[in-house]
Amino acid sequence: xxxxxxxxxxxxxxxxxxxxxxxGAYLTVMRFTGGLAAVTNLDDNNPWGIWIGFDLLCGVALxxxxxxxxxxxxxxxxxxxxxxxxxxxxxAFLGYALVVFALHYDVGRPWRLPYPIFLQPGTTSLLYEVGxxxxxxxxxxxxxxxxxxxxxxxxxxLRGLVHKLTLLLTVFGVVLSTLHQSSLGALYLxxxxxxxxxxxxxxxxxxxxxxxxxxxxxxxxFEGTLSHKPFHHKMDATYLAEHDGVILGFARGASIxxxxxxxxxxIALGADNNWKYxxxxxxAWYLVEVLGFVALPCLLYAIGSRERNIRxxxxxxGLTVFGVVLNxxxxxxxxxxxxxxxxxxxxxxxxxxxxxxxxxxxxxLVFRFIVTRMPIFHEHPDYKDAH
Amino acid sequence: xRRRKFLALMGVAGAGLALGKTPAxxxxxxxxxxxxxxxxxxxxxxxxxxxxxxxxxxNQVNKLPAPAKPFDDxxxxxxxxxxxxKAYTVVNxxxxxGGGAPVFRKIQCNHCLEPACASAxxxxxxxxxxDGSVTYDASVCVGCRYCMVACxxxxxxxxxxxxxxxxxxxxxxxxxxxSSGELAMPGCVGACPKEALVYGRRSDLLKIAxxxxxxxxxxxxxxxYGEREMGGTSWLHLSGVPFSQIGxxxxxxxxxxxxxxxxxxxxxxMVAAVWPALLGGIWAISKRNAKTADEEKKEAVKAAxxxxxxxxxxxxxxxxxxAEKDKKDSIEREVKKALEEAAAAAKEEEGA
Numbered sequence: 001x002x003x004x005x006x007x008x009x010x011x012x013x014x015x016x017x018x019x020x021x022x023x024g025a026y027l028t029v030m031r032f033t034g035g036l037a038a039v040t041n042l043d044d045n046n047p048w049g050i051w052i053g054f055d056l057l058c059g060v061a062l063x064x065x066x067x068x069x070x071x072x073x074x075x076x077x078x079x080x081x082x083x084x085x086x087x088x089x090x091x092a093f094l095g096y097a098l099v100v101f102a103l104h105y106d107v108g109r110p111w112r113l114p115y116p117i118f119l120q121p122g123t124t125s126l127l128y129e130v131g132x133x134x135x136x137x138x139x140x141x142x143x144x145x146x147x148x149x150x151x152x153x154x155x156x157x158l159r160g161l162v163h164k165l166t167l168l169l170t171v172f173g174v175v176l177s178t179l180h181q182s183s184l185g186a187l188y189l190x191x192x193x194x195x196x197x198x199x200x201x202x203x204x205x206x207x208x209x210x211x212x213x214x215x216x217x218x219x220x221x222f223e224g225t226l227s228h229k230p231f232h233h234k235m236d237a238t239y240l241a242e243h244d245g246v247i248l249g250f251a252r253g254a255s256i257x258x259x260x261x262x263x264x265x266x267i268a269l270g271a272d273n274n275w276k277y278x279x280x281x282x283x284a285w286y287l288v289e290v291l292g293f294v295a296l297p298c299l300l301y302a303i304g305s306r307e308r309n310i311r312x313x314x315x316x317x318g319l320t321v322f323g324v325v326l327n328x329x330x331x332x333x334x335x336x337x338x339x340x341x342x343x344x345x346x347x348x349x350x351x352x353x354x355x356x357x358x359x360x361x362x363x364x365l366v367f368r369f370i371v372t373r374m375p376i377f378h379e380h381p382d383y384k385d386a387h
Numbered sequence: 388x389r390r391r392k393f394l395a396l397m398g399v400a401g402a403g404l405a406l407g408k409t410p411a412x413x414x415x416x417x418x419x420x421x422x423x424x425x426x427x428x429x430x431x432x433x434x435x436x437x438x439x440x441x442x443x444x445x446n447q448v449n450k451l452p453a454p455a456k457p458f459d460d461x462x463x464x465x466x467x468x469x470x471x472x473k474a475y476t477v478v479n480x481x482x483x484x485g486g487g488a489p490v491f492r493k494i495q496c497n498h499c500l501e502p503a504c505a506s507a508x509x510x511x512x513x514x515x516x517x518d519g520s521v522t523y524d525a526s527v528c529v530g531c532r533y534c535m536v537a538c539x540x541x542x543x544x545x546x547x548x549x550x551x552x553x554x555x556x557x558x559x560x561x562x563x564x565x566s567s568g569e570l571a572m573p574g575c576v577g578a579c580p581k582e583a584l585v586y587g588r589r590s591d592l593l594k595i596a597x598x599x600x601x602x603x604x605x606x607x608x609x610x611x612y613g614e615r616e617m618g619g620t621s622w623l624h625l626s627g628v629p630f631s632q633i634g635x636x637x638x639x640x641x642x643x644x645x646x647x648x649x650x651x652x653x654x655x656x657m658v659a660a661v662w663p664a665l666l667g668g669i670w671a672i673s674k675r676n677a678k679t680a681d682e683e684k685k686e687a688v689k690a691a692x693x694x695x696x697x698x699x700x701x702x703x704x705x706x707x708x709x710a711e712k713d714k715k716d717s718i719e720r721e722v723k724k725a726l727e728e729a730a731a732a733a734k735e736e737e738g739a
Contacts, residue, residue, distance in 0.1 A: 033550050035546070036553070044541070045469070077674060109529055119527065121511070124505075124645060124652070125507050125508055131509055178658050179659070186648065187536075190503055190536075191503075193638065
């Protein structure tokens with residue numbers, strides 16, 4: 001029994017995770033003894049690197065599955081997707097928690113992160129808007145997630161009380177998500193001189209919001225696909241029976257949302273009359289993003305849901321997730337400071353990549369800890385049909 | 388020299404007048420032209436000789452660390468530099484297109500009338516002061532560096548090698564030194580041997596700048612850089628060559644940073660106000676739909692059951708009737724048969 005447990009601990013993933021945790025610990029010490037200069041390639045012209053471009057912008061976008069799924073089920077009344085809510089809420093909660101965790105590395109004095117909210121709010125700043133909403137939404141997600149934890153702990157009374165708040169929390173979550181998902185795009189409105197015109201638009205907030213919905217839906221499919229093998233034994237009959245329905249329905253939704261996103265992208269291009277930039281290296285790169293990672297997944301999702309091709313849909317979800325990550329990288333890193341000479345451009349250091357990987361691995365480990373213990377992929381026997 | 392001193396004194400007097408006035412111009416929908424008595428500096432690139440004395444003075448006045456190469460080492464000018472955490476101002480040398488003598492340009496914070504850094508800061512660490520300067524308060528700064536992202540002139544620098552107490556570093560227009568009386572004008576202005584820098588009321592400096600252009604139209608580009616760029620700045624520039632040739636962007640536009648984001652910010656309370664009503668409505672409709680569907684289902688089941696029941700009843704009644712009839716028929720038949728039999732028996736008896 002004990003030897004078996006020991007053996008199962010040294011899986012390839014666990015060994016990899018262990019190495020990443022050690023590297024992360026080393027980089028943490030470096031960051032908090034030597035400053036950002038000791039770990040990052042950031043400089044005065046490039047104050048934001050992948051800790052913002054990936055950890056913050058992508059982290060928040062990829063966690064959009066929480067509000068989209070709970071809105072679909074609790075507000076739009078699509079009860080047949082109910083089994084997808086808990087994994088999506090958990091992913092979102094961990095996503096946001098990790099965003100805040102990662103910010104502690106990036107900002108100069110992390111213990112002052114509450115200052116803008118409680119001490120001296122800078123209400124003219126879009127970053128204040130992001131900070132306030134992320135803070136509030138993390139709280140909302142914690143409460144939403146806590147239902148599962150309370151069931152696990154057997155605290156029935158408290159669980160019942162929190163469960164009654166579901167609708168209120170869902171509405172609050174959609175409001176907050178609308179605001180901060182769009183505000184992440186609006187962060188760049190202040191810098192039209194630094195962001196390439198193909199990516200700069202007054203529609204940036206709407207682009208970020210709509211693409212977040214598309215990637216939120218895609219993440220539910222993508223994450224479900226990834227979870228299926230390692231956590232199959234934790235999934236109950238309802239989850240498994242509803243799984244294909246969730247994939248087909250979410251694919252249809254994502255296809256429609258991507259079409260809308262594509263339209264917004266084109267409108268932005270036309271509104272600022274930026275067509276001339278299309279015939280340049282930047283234009284080619286822009287077309288790769290918009291045709292390859294917006295238009296193509298839109299089409300593939302439509303075909304997949306029409307022909308009930310689950311395999312195609314799963315691959316398309318990966319394509320969409322990659323496409324939104326690409327978009328956030330383009331806005332925050334690739335097309336940002338595009339006018340600087342190449343010698344002054346930013347490329348992440350291994351230490352920055354190391355911290356980002358460390359943050360993701362911490363997320364996966366916590367996710368695994370929770371889903372193997374708490375009722376996430378299955379319903380708690382005491383609360384069957386309690387929703 | 389005399390004029391500069393005079394303007395400086397005028398400036399001090401102006402600052403005195405400004406005290407006690409409320410900056411109502413900053414609020415509301417009105418266009419903010421800057422504090423009426425706000426100070427500014429006029430830089431004239433045609434006068435700058437690239438001696439770096441302003442850099443040295445700035446370093447000394449602000450107690451910044453000594454540079455790797457001394458300030459009289461002009462080989463530093465061979466590479467283009469920008470402001471950093473250790474240098475609030477730097478002078479660069481540019482070779483204008485079409486030959487001619489090199490042109491020097493001094494860089495420092497331009498002290499925008501409506502600063503992007505102040506607009507972007509989520510903890511209000513930046514402040515546009517009535518004396519025209521934009522200053523920074525390290526005691527509240529979180530170190531997010533959004534000010535550096537926002538600044539169109541790439542001015543704020545950061546102490547990247549400070550692990551726990553990094554500050555954003557930039558020119559203060561010597562606001563602390565001037566308000567304490569230590570200096571009458573910014574350190575760089577006082578150190579300039581060629582009067583390439585003039586300190587005074589912004590409105591006065593604009594007049595001086597335009598007067599110079601008018602007096603020597605062949606010598607200057609007919610533009611005061613900073614008069615309207617990004618909503619206007621408190622550091623004004625004159626040049627004899629196009630500004631783009633001395634490292635200054637001509638595509639920044641005249642829209643101030645707060646105007647760029649005000650639309651997005653204005654939507655925020657509307658989302659908070661409209662979304663709950665809209666989502667609540669959708670929820671109510673979907674709930675009602677579900678309830679109606681449920682009721683209709685129940686109704687249909689009830690109707691089907693009732694119809695079934697009626698059918699059954701009818702059939703039963705029919706069967707009963709049939710059975711009744713059959714019974715009657717069979718009785719009649721039996722009676723008839725019995726009668727016939729009885730008649731036959733009687734006949735037989737008669738015959739026998």
